[in-house]
Amino acid sequence: MKKAHTHESPEQRTDIPGKKPNKNKIKRKDYEKILLKLQAELCSVQDWVIATGQRIILVFEGRDAAGKGGTIKAITERVSPRVFRVVALPAPSDREKSQMYIQRYMAHFPAAGEIVIFDRSWYNRAGVEHVMGFCTEAQHRRFLELCPFIEKQIVDNGIYLLKYWLEVGDEEQERRFHARIDDPVRQWKLSPMDLPSRERWYDYSRARDQMLAATDTDFAPWHIVRSDDKKCARLNLIAHLLKQIPYEPIAHKKVKLPKRITKDAYDDEATMANRRWIQEIY
Numbered sequence: 174m175k176k177a178h179t180h181e182s183p184e185q186r187t188d189i190p191g192k193k194p195n196k197n198k199i200k201r202k203d204y205e206k207i208l209l210k211l212q213a214e215l216c217s218v219q220d221w222v223i224a225t226g227q228r229i230i231l232v233f234e235g236r237d238a239a240g241k242g243g244t245i246k247a248i249t250e251r252v253s254p255r256v257f258r259v260v261a262l263p264a265p266s267d268r269e270k271s272q273m274y275i276q277r278y279m280a281h282f283p284a285a286g287e288i289v290i291f292d293r294s295w296y297n298r299a300g301v302e303h304v305m306g307f308c309t310e311a312q313h314r315r316f317l318e319l320c321p322f323i324e325k326q327i328v329d330n331g332i333y334l335l336k337y338w339l340e341v342g343d344e345e346q347e348r349r350f351h352a353r354i355d356d357p358v359r360q361w362k363l364s365p366m367d368l369p370s371r372e373r374w375y376d377y378s379r380a381r382d383q384m385l386a387a388t389d390t391d392f393a394p395w396h397i398v399r400s401d402d403k404k405c406a407r408l409n410l411i412a413h414l415l416k417q418i419p420y421e422p423i424a425h426k427k428v429k430l431p432k433r434i435t436k437d438a439y440d441d442e443a444t445m446a447n448r449r450w451i452q453e454i455y
Contacts, residue, residue, distance in 0.1 A: 204404045211411040212251045219252050219288070221420035226285035228332045229418065232294045235339030236377060237370045238349040240400045240407075242362075244339065245290055247407045248414075258283070261292040274298060274316065275323060283332065295320070299384035301366060304376045317387035324393040334393050335417055337410060338385070339400040343374065 222229065231248075233241045249257045260281045269277045275295045283289045298316040302308040308316075327334050341349075350371060353363040370377060389395045396413060400406035 198402060199404050199408075201404075204408065207408055208247060208411075211408065211415065212247075214415050215248060215252055215411070217422055218415070218418055218420045219256050220423040220425075221418075222288060223256060223286045224423045228283040228285060229288040230283060230327065230332055230334045231288065231290045231414070232296065232334070232336040233290065233292055233339065234294065234296050234300070234337070235398075235400065236341055236346060236381075237364070237367045238346050238353070238362075239339035239341040240403045241292055241339055243403055244398075244400075244407045244410055245292055248290065248411060256286065257288045257290060259290045259292055274312075282327075295323075296384060296388075299388070300377065300380050301370070303380050304373055305366070305369065317383065320388045321390050321393070324388070324390070328392045333418060335414060336393060336395050337398055338381070338395050339398045339406065339410075341400045345401040346371070 221227065233245060235241055245259060249259060258281070260278075262277065262281075265277060278291070278295045281289055281291075295316075298308055298313060299320075303313045324334060350363070350367060353359045353367070385395055396410075398406050398410050398413075
């Protein structure tokens with residue numbers, strides 16, 4: 174039976190196609206309060222996954238600067254990286270190019286008790302590879318044909334597969350790109366593909382439409398997240414994610430901190446006195 178959640182769910186604006194985001198942004202204090210409750214529930218999901226040996230795959234796709242990285246950070250901030258593994262693969266090597274296309278992604282699929290988050294995934298073939306000409310038309314077409322069959326095998330194997338598309342608007346993407354260009358601490362976020370992707374906005378729109386039409390299935394549907402407001406997008410996505418997983422609370426044994434053994438005690442601080450301590454500036 175699916176758990177009845179007790180957290181306060183943010184407004185699900187994504188349930189209303191075409192509805193514009195509220196111009197009144199959520200206050201940071203309110204955002205942090207809601208996020209903390211949602212993150213506590215993610216810790217419960219983690220307990221359930223470990224205790225029951227479940228396997229979960231989360232796929233994050235969207236245009237450049239749609240907010241995938243920030244959302245993934247919000248999900249993983251208070252859980253174990255040994256359970257929640259983030260996979261963000263670089264461009265394929267020559268060896269990987271000779272393999273079955275999805276093979277290098279399957280190598281990262283979860284074992285029992287793991288949740289794998291793909292920060293971009295095999296859907297690269299439907300997006301950047303197709304738009305930028307890194308694959309042939311035949312390869313792109315073949316991928317869209319085969320993908321539902323592959324994902325059916327994933328789901329039939331008992332893996333929870335959740336796919337999220339973060340949808341950012343034209344003006345907001347432009348604003349975020351300018352922020353990356355102008356802010357020294359964000360410039361690393363500006364990838365070689367960002368500027369060409371900006372130029373080819375409508376090519377990416379058509380690629381998105383083709384991808385959704387071919388791979389939005391009943392067993393592995395796409396969930397669309399309006400992401401012009403980053404904070405609301407994170408809250409909405411995590412709240413939705415929690416509703417898709419039938420986790421149950423796991424009882425923990427009460428932990429009692431043991432006393433330190435002192436029969437062999439010595440001045441262990443004195444032995445550190447002449448070591449290379451860093452300068453304490455702060």
